[in-house]
Amino acid sequence: MQSSRLDWDDVRVALAVARHGTLAGAARALGVNHATVMRRVGRIEAAAGLALFDRTARGYALAPGRRRVLAAMEDMERASEGLIRALANARAPMAGTVHVTSTDTLCLTVLPGVAAEIAGAAEGVKIDIKAENRHADLARLDADVAVRPAASLPEGLVGTRAARMGFAVYASPEAPAHWLGLSGALSRARPAAWLAEAIPPAQIAASADSFLVLREMAAAGQGRAILPAILGEADPRLRRLDGAMPPLATEIWVATHRDLAGVPRIRLVRDMIAESLGRRAAQLLGPAAANAP
Amino acid sequence: MQSSRLDWDDVRVALAVARHGTLAGAARALGVNHATVMRRVGRIEAAAGLALFDRTARGYALAPGRRRVLAAMEDMERASEGLIRALANARAPMAGTVHVTSTDTLCLTVLPGVAAEIAGAAEGVKIDIKAENRHADLARLDADVAVRPAASLPEGLVGTRAARMGFAVYASPEAPAHWLGLSGALSRARPAAWLAEAIPPAQIAASADSFLVLREMAAAGQGRAILPAILGEADPRLRRLDGAMPPLATEIWVATHRDLAGVPRIRLVRDMIAESLGRRAAQLLGPAAANAP
DNA sequence: GAAGGTCTGTGCAAAAATGCAATCATCGCG
DNA sequence: CGCGATGATTGCATTTTTGCACAGACCTTC
Incomplete structure (x- = not known):
């Protein structure tokens, strides 16, 4: 393609380098040779007309004053993840309702926004939010996905710590x-x-x-x-x-019953909730608890 | 790179094909050979595991049920435009206040959202919104950017019709x-x-x-x-x-005085307002006026 | 201080992507 | 119905990109 124009795929490798801090680490993560990563970083910098990284013998560090650029690259990554979800949904259209349970706090703050995102990403998937402050239902799990602040995850559930x-x-x-x-x-x-x-x-x-x-x-x-x-x-x-x-x-767990983890639409909702919570991590943690146990 | 993974740059060519409806047209727009466009569309479809276009002898039409996929690709395009802006700003950091004038209606509805977007994209640029219902100030232009519903653009101003x-x-x-x-x-x-x-x-x-x-x-x-x-x-x-x-x-014009159109931060704000208004075109036009003069 | 590990940077050959040109299909028009 | 225009598709030569191997720099550890 043209040399001067920004190659979107180069953004992906620049992101990997920014995250790993080294060409070699980024190359491993991307499954390509480190020489390729170096040349593509050089190319995107040439296209941008600007150095993105400080090169040292120990690795590549994001150059000062590039936080906004990094944030914009992360926006692109998020958009690409949305595209991948849209493709998966087009490939095997999901439909049906996913029942999500959480505390009343989360049900009234972040979850409505997440529900809107899901509605935009997967046409047939509806989500039903049930506020329930008891922990007991985690084991019975009359819901498909549970979003719960808890120290650990009960037996039989699988999930991730999405935020604190x-x-x-x-x-x-x-x-x-x-x-x-x-x-x-x-x-x-x-x-x-x-x-x-x-x-x-x-x-x-x-x-x-x-x-x-x-x-x-x-x-x-x-x-x-x-x-x-x-x-x-x-x-x-x-x-x-x-x-x-x-x-x-406290950790916030996003979990499903092990038996349901394979159901595509449930998996989609679980992953999107986890991702969305991660995006709001700073808001959830708040200014006072940055280094809390 | 790996064959199975989605190449972000292929999204750009798929978008061009979706817009132009033909390989040849997309190739002209991208400045590459149509054979390249065809092979890259084939590649992204292979990576997606799904056909995106219906091939006819007259061109490539977006396959039915791919509206969400197209929207996700457009999200990526928007993110890439944001990245380009962030890069331009990192290259030549802009700073200063841009004075925007508009009607009270627009100042209270869409412009605050736009201002937030600009604050996120260009660190040093502040925007100052002044609600002013008179049209006279378009000519005097004691503001840098005017957003106005009007039939035409007065002499001395340059700008675009951003929405209706x-x-x-x-x-x-x-x-x-x-x-x-x-x-x-x-x-x-x-x-x-x-x-x-x-x-x-x-x-x-x-x-x-x-x-x-x-x-x-x-x-x-x-x-x-x-x-x-x-x-x-x-x-x-x-x-x-x-x-x-x-x-x-009525057309909504986003305009600046001709003498100010070259100032980078003013140009940035004008372009971002126009783009943002375009994104809200349906909301601005409303359900009743779809085919109004 | 030597040794081992990790990292960047650079020739060189292999692999892949691209451009070019020719072919075939389809549509609109006289 | 033939003719020209537009566009998809494909084989082939060329250019570009990638992977590999190696050299040099730097850090850690013994």
């Missing part, structure tokens, strides 16, 4: 001194363990088994609530109290 | 019989001309010089208002009255 949910303490600006407790299903969550240790029961004014309810209680000035960052940060009525609790976070 | 703004009649469900008029700067708009012809002045209950004000008046049940589809469709308080007015639409 960060927690922080939030309260209305009047800043009451007492706390709001976590009851019911929430009492197994990681923040509940800290609360039980650090805060004497006398300081707990009220409690609830839903972060959404806790958020409203906190906004009404009833106390300090431990909330997922994604809930607390978005609420203008609340302020984050940074020193009140050490950074805390 | 469709109009329809909206009213609250109580459906009053009388109308709301267009005054001030709006009296030059195309819907005003129809209103002056078709509706006797006695039937006009009130008027305003802003579609936003007219929308509120209509929502309050004060009469039937001619509104841009993008305003009327999004408002749950309003219903569209389809037979009340023939389909009507």
Whole structure:
């Protein structure tokens, strides 16, 4: 093709180099010779009229000031993944409903956006979201896909850690001194363990088994609530109290029953949810819990 | 590279074939031989495991049921354009503020989204939006970029027709019989001309010089208002009255003063606004005005 | 400080992609 | 119905790309 125009496929190798930091590593990942990778990086830089990498004897490092360029290349990668999904769907059209269960927090924040993405990618696949704060249904699994903050994955389920949910303490600006407790299903969550240790029961004014309810209680000035960052940060009525609790976070698992993992449409939905959550990782983790356990 | 994996650059040629409908036409557009185009289409179909085109002796037609695939390929193209912009910006970093003027309707609907896109693409470029319903400032141009519904472009400005703004009649469900008029700067708009012809002045209950004000008046049940589809469709308080007015639409121009058209950051903003408006063309035109003059 | 490993960079031969030109099919038009 | 135009397809020569092998640089480890 023409020498001056940007070869889209070169973007893929530039991305691999940016990720691995070396020509050799990128070459292994791509399954080609490292000389090829070097020449194609040289070609894309020539086409771009600009150096993308700093070359050292130890590897290729992304040149300073190229973050936006890298982000644009990642956009292309995402688009290519969307194309691959569209092709898979055209090859073997999927249809049917996939039942997704998650906590009420996630069902009201990120999952609707994911559902819209899926509707755009696979014509016949509908997703049905069921908010369910109990953990028990993970084993019974009357849903096809479960999206759950949890320390580990129960036996019989397969899935991935897609992101981490960060927690922080939030309260209305009047800043009451007492706390709001976590009851019911929430009492197994990681923040509940800290609360039980650090805060004497006398300081707990009220409690609830839903972060959404806790958020409203906190906004009404009833106390300090431990909330997922994604809930607390978005609420203008609340302020984050940074020193009140050490950074805390939990893995978010996206899982299906082992027997269902092979069903194409279920697999598609699981993968898209995991990918979409990964894209929102920073938002889910929040500013306070960057280095939490 | 590997034969089974999707070559991103092949997506570009598949897109060209889908657009031109023939191998030869796509080859001309890409500046390569048609034999190359044919072999690369064959390759991407092999990699996809699926035929994308129906081959006839008259050309290549997109196979039925491939609309989603085409849309995904267009997503990739958009991402590649974003990459090219990011590269241009990295090559010659732009900085400074671009002043954009438009009608209050557009300033409140599509332009904020566009501004966010620009902020994501070019680090140092800020955009300042000024709502101004008068047309006079097009000639003086105390802004850098003007986004205006108008029949034609005044002398001294250069730009493109980016989309079309469709109009329809909206009213609250109580459906009053009388109308709301267009005054001030709006009296030059195309819907005003129809209103002056078709509706006797006695039937006009009130008027305003802003579609936003007219929308509120209509929502309050004060009469039937001619509104841009993008305003009327999004408002749950309003219903569209389809037979009340023939389909009507106006070109939306995205323009700069000729002397400023060469300034890189201004050119960038103008092009991104035009592209972004084009992406929202259906939304701007609305369901009623598909075949309006 | 030598040895082993990893990495970049570069000739050279093999493989693949491309351009060219010829052929065949189809459509529109006089 | 023949004629010209447009376009797909295919064989072949050429150009480009890739893989391979090797050299040199740098780091880690013993």
